[in-house]
Amino acid sequence: MSLFLGEMHHHIPGRKGLTEKKDIISLMPEKEVYIPLAAGANTDFEIFVSGGDKVQIGTKLAQTKSGFFVPLYSSVSGTYMGIKKRMSAMLKPMDHMVIALDEAQTKTQALMPLDYHTATREECVEQIKQAGIVGLGGAGFPTYVKYQKPDGIDCIIINAVECEPYITADYKIIMKDVSHFLMGCEIFKKMADVSKVYIAIKKTHPDLIQVVQDALHDKQGMEVYPVPDVYPMGWERVLVREILHTEYDRLPSEAHTIISNATTAIAAAYAFEKGEPITKKIVTVSGEGVKNPTNVECPVGTPVQEVIKACGGYTTDSVRLIAGGPMMGRTIVNDQFVIDRATNAITVLPNVADDAIACLRCGRCSDHCPAGLQPVRIAMAVNAGDAKEMEKRGALQCIECGLCTYVCPSHIDVTENVRKAKRTVMLKKKK
Amino acid sequence: MKFNFHVSPSLKGSLTTQKIMLELTVGLMILFLLSCFYNGTTYGASYVLHEVLLLVSSLVTMFICESIFAKIYKENPIAYMKKSFGWVTSIILTLMVPITMTVYALIIATIFAIVFGKLLFGGFGQNIFNPAGVGRAVIFAAFTSAAATGITTGATPTAYLANTFNWLPASAEALDSFLSQYGGFANLALGFYDGALGETFTLAIVLIGIWFCVRKIIDWRVPVVYLGTIFILTAVVALLSGIDSYHGIPAFIWYPFLHMVTGGIVFGAVFMLTDPVTSPTSAQGRVIFALGAAVITVLLRLKANLPEGCLYSILLMNMFTPMIESSLDGVQLVVKKKAYIMAGCLAILGLAVSFYAATSVEPVTTAATEKTAMMETVRMEETL
Numbered sequence: 001m002s003l004f005l006g007e008m009h010h011h012i013p014g015r016k017g018l019t020e021k022k023d024i025i026s027l028m029p030e031k032e033v034y035i036p037l038a039a040g041a042n043t044d045f046e047i048f049v050s051g052g053d054k055v056q057i058g059t060k061l062a063q064t065k066s067g068f069f070v071p072l073y074s075s076v077s078g079t080y081m082g083i084k085k086r087m088s089a090m091l092k093p094m095d096h097m098v099i100a101l102d103e104a105q106t107k108t109q110a111l112m113p114l115d116y117h118t119a120t121r122e123e124c125v126e127q128i129k130q131a132g133i134v135g136l137g138g139a140g141f142p143t144y145v146k147y148q149k150p151d152g153i154d155c156i157i158i159n160a161v162e163c164e165p166y167i168t169a170d171y172k173i174i175m176k177d178v179s180h181f182l183m184g185c186e187i188f189k190k191m192a193d194v195s196k197v198y199i200a201i202k203k204t205h206p207d208l209i210q211v212v213q214d215a216l217h218d219k220q221g222m223e224v225y226p227v228p229d230v231y232p233m234g235w236e237r238v239l240v241r242e243i244l245h246t247e248y249d250r251l252p253s254e255a256h257t258i259i260s261n262a263t264t265a266i267a268a269a270y271a272f273e274k275g276e277p278i279t280k281k282i283v284t285v286s287g288e289g290v291k292n293p294t295n296v297e298c299p300v301g302t303p304v305q306e307v308i309k310a311c312g313g314y315t316t317d318s319v320r321l322i323a324g325g326p327m328m329g330r331t332i333v334n335d336q337f338v339i340d341r342a343t344n345a346i347t348v349l350p351n352v353a354d355d356a357i358a359c360l361r362c363g364r365c366s367d368h369c370p371a372g373l374q375p376v377r378i379a380m381a382v383n384a385g386d387a388k389e390m391e392k393r394g395a396l397q398c399i400e401c402g403l404c405t406y407v408c409p410s411h412i413d414v415t416e417n418v419r420k421a422k423r424t425v426m427l428k429k430k431k
Numbered sequence: 432m433k434f435n436f437h438v439s440p441s442l443k444g445s446l447t448t449q450k451i452m453l454e455l456t457v458g459l460m461i462l463f464l465l466s467c468f469y470n471g472t473t474y475g476a477s478y479v480l481h482e483v484l485l486l487v488s489s490l491v492t493m494f495i496c497e498s499i500f501a502k503i504y505k506e507n508p509i510a511y512m513k514k515s516f517g518w519v520t521s522i523i524l525t526l527m528v529p530i531t532m533t534v535y536a537l538i539i540a541t542i543f544a545i546v547f548g549k550l551l552f553g554g555f556g557q558n559i560f561n562p563a564g565v566g567r568a569v570i571f572a573a574f575t576s577a578a579a580t581g582i583t584t585g586a587t588p589t590a591y592l593a594n595t596f597n598w599l600p601a602s603a604e605a606l607d608s609f610l611s612q613y614g615g616f617a618n619l620a621l622g623f624y625d626g627a628l629g630e631t632f633t634l635a636i637v638l639i640g641i642w643f644c645v646r647k648i649i650d651w652r653v654p655v656v657y658l659g660t661i662f663i664l665t666a667v668v669a670l671l672s673g674i675d676s677y678h679g680i681p682a683f684i685w686y687p688f689l690h691m692v693t694g695g696i697v698f699g700a701v702f703m704l705t706d707p708v709t710s711p712t713s714a715q716g717r718v719i720f721a722l723g724a725a726v727i728t729v730l731l732r733l734k735a736n737l738p739e740g741c742l743y744s745i746l747l748m749n750m751f752t753p754m755i756e757s758s759l760d761g762v763q764l765v766v767k768k769k770a771y772i773m774a775g776c777l778a779i780l781g782l783a784v785s786f787y788a789a790t791s792v793e794p795v796t797t798a799a800t801e802k803t804a805m806m807e808t809v810r811m812e813e814t815l
Contacts, residue, residue, distance in 0.1 A: 335434065366713045
């Protein structure tokens with residue numbers, strides 16, 4: 001905190017205790033899985049199977065035709081049943097590939113394993129690309145893209161912060177599989193061609209820090225960097241500010257770093273060691289709206305309805321069902337959507353009525369905005385319908401972390417106002 | 432089973448505007464009770480009764496005004512008031528008047544504060560001027576001699592300082608003759624002397640201010656920058672005008688302290704300048720806002736005809752709020768440079784004010800006799 005700037009972050013009670021110490025439960029879908037035909041916003045796919053085909057775990061189902069290359073693999077074995085439109089975690093109907101499960105659940109070798117010690121840097125990047133490893137922190141951006149040209153990169157940051165309330169999936173996975181986690185870190189280190197790796201973990205997770213540090217003892221150039229328990233500590237910009245003490249304009253590479261998520265590192269390790277793509281996910285099912293909050297391991301494409309059922313169902317009749325954490329996750333209006341590769345949590349909260357009152361101009365939103373924006377001023381421009389001012393006030397730099405709404409004492413949906421400004425500016429730019 | 436839609440985020444913090452206003456009210460009521468205690472022990476129960484009457488009449492007036500507006504907006508008056516927070520304005524306004532204030536003057540001031548100061552702008556969150564400040568300015572302009580019958584008090588330190596010493600008691604002797612009237616620095620800090628009801632209790636206000644800052648009820652930047660700047664500027668005045676040290680304490684220490692413990696600047700810094708509605712929204716804006724108010728306060732105190740400058744510095748800076756905000760629009764990390772330049776310019780302006788005051792104000796070195804002091808001071812000029 002300084003005289004001329006606010007805190008730019010805020011401690012939010014994590015409520016991680018709901019799931020942190022409970023065992024992960026394994027779940028298989030009842031009948032079918034639905035694999036979303038999507039890679040980020042890209043839905044342009046070439047499909048390699050046709051209705052009635054037998055598929056196995058690891059069978060390549062499809063790959064993108066345009067944009068970044070992303071392949072899709074089957075997460076179960078069974079029969080491919082064709083394409084069906086279903087509600088997605090993006091809050092819009094989307095094509096899903098339907099696979100009916102069989103009893104055997106057989107595996108096929110999706111890729112040849114690769115020893116990252118002997119392979120070249122380029123071969124490593126290609127392995128990640130072919131395995132379809134995407135950022136598992138939530139955005140789902142193809143990982144290989146970041147590592148294609150590591151010119152000028154000095155260090156990489158492995159993001160194990162998990163700053164969203166309720167979510168403990170990363171914590172559970174690393175605790176369970178620290179050796180693969182560190183293997184993934186070494187793979188990223190090699191791909192980025194750097195000698196320095198920071199592993200960012202919250203100070204409030206001393207047990208996790210201990211486990212990682214113990215496993216690190218003989219690894220060179222890798223260190224745990226404890227970060228404060230504030231939101232949104234896991235955003236790249238805040239991590240770079242905290243660890244490297246610098247700012248960047250658009251991408252972390254301008255600050256000479258690449259940031260990857262911890263579970264992405266684990267997925268990468270499996271892609272090298274066993275030649276496996278991402279077929280299973282560990283997701284945190286938590287919140288006051290679900291009976292037995294816990295972490296669930298299930299194949300990609302498992303319907304959320306079944307996941308919730310495995311956790312004892314809902315506690316009340318009127319809930320907010322959120323794909324992701326309560327801060328950045330979208331509320332979905334039915335439980336038909338499925339667990340995708342980038343899904344790391346399902347949060348269920350009892351519904352509460354809105355109780356917003358007039359803005360008192362306290363400026364808490366401006367003080368806490370991690371991007372240094374002034375949400376209250378952007379909201380004023382929205383009310384005035386002034387698109388030029390919205391752009392000047394930096395609306396496009398908003399990542400919708402939701403902190404401005406969280407800190408607003410008048411309970412105004414500030415983030416939504418900034419979102420409106422973003423839409424208006426984008427629309428204007430398209431014209 | 433109902434799956435509700437809600438724009439993200441679905442989580443909201445526990446600090447609400449209602450809680451902020453409640454804590455603010457508690458802080459203000461502590462000052463009110465302190466003031467009742469002082470007037471009760473010094474003058475007797477009838478003064479306390481009058482003081483309570485002042486507060487009640489202001490609250491009732493506020494209630495009536497807000498109810499009328501609630502009716503106009505076709506809302507339930509109680510529900511409307513719960514999100515309009517008019518009582519805070521009423522209490523602040525009451526705490527800004529001296530015990531000698533008549534009830535009718537306070538009622539009219541409350542009407543101006545609530546109706547013209549706030550409701551006509553569109554209600555809570557929309558007003559440009561600090562409503563309580565507007566009300567106090569009305570009293571100051573129209574009811575300076577509206578003294579309640581049977582209620583008399585001594586001269587207030589700011590009026591005495593301004594009239595007898597030109598705000599510059601330049602020798603230990605002169606300062607002693609001033610301090611002896613009010614029981615010395617310690618008593619001035621404690622606040623057991625005549626003045627506006629709430630503003631005298633400097634020490635208590637500072638403690639309440641620290642509590643508010645810790646609890647995030649107010650932004651620490653505003654009182655710290657405001658009082659800090661006044662401290663520095665008056666220290667510069669002390670150095671430039673070459674006034675004497677006081678029992679070994681150098682002038683650049685005791686003189687700023689004299690400014691702190693007299694008049695309403697500490698009250699204004701904690702309760703009025705921090706009013707979020709009428710100050711800029713960004714941290715940078717608030718720093719510049721507080722800096723500007725400090726410069727104006729020092730200028731008004733030392734050079735203007737008014738005995739005090741705090742109230743008008745707040746109202747003047749309220750006018751600058753929209754300008755400060757629009758000049759600092761954009762990403763804060765980028766416009767920070769602009770804020771540095773603005774703050775730098777204001778700091779230079781402030782030093783210029785100090786220099787001007789130090790060279791043009793006639794220091795008073797002789798002790799005033801008690802009688803002339805009492806004669807000279809105008810009882811009702813006490814104001815923020």
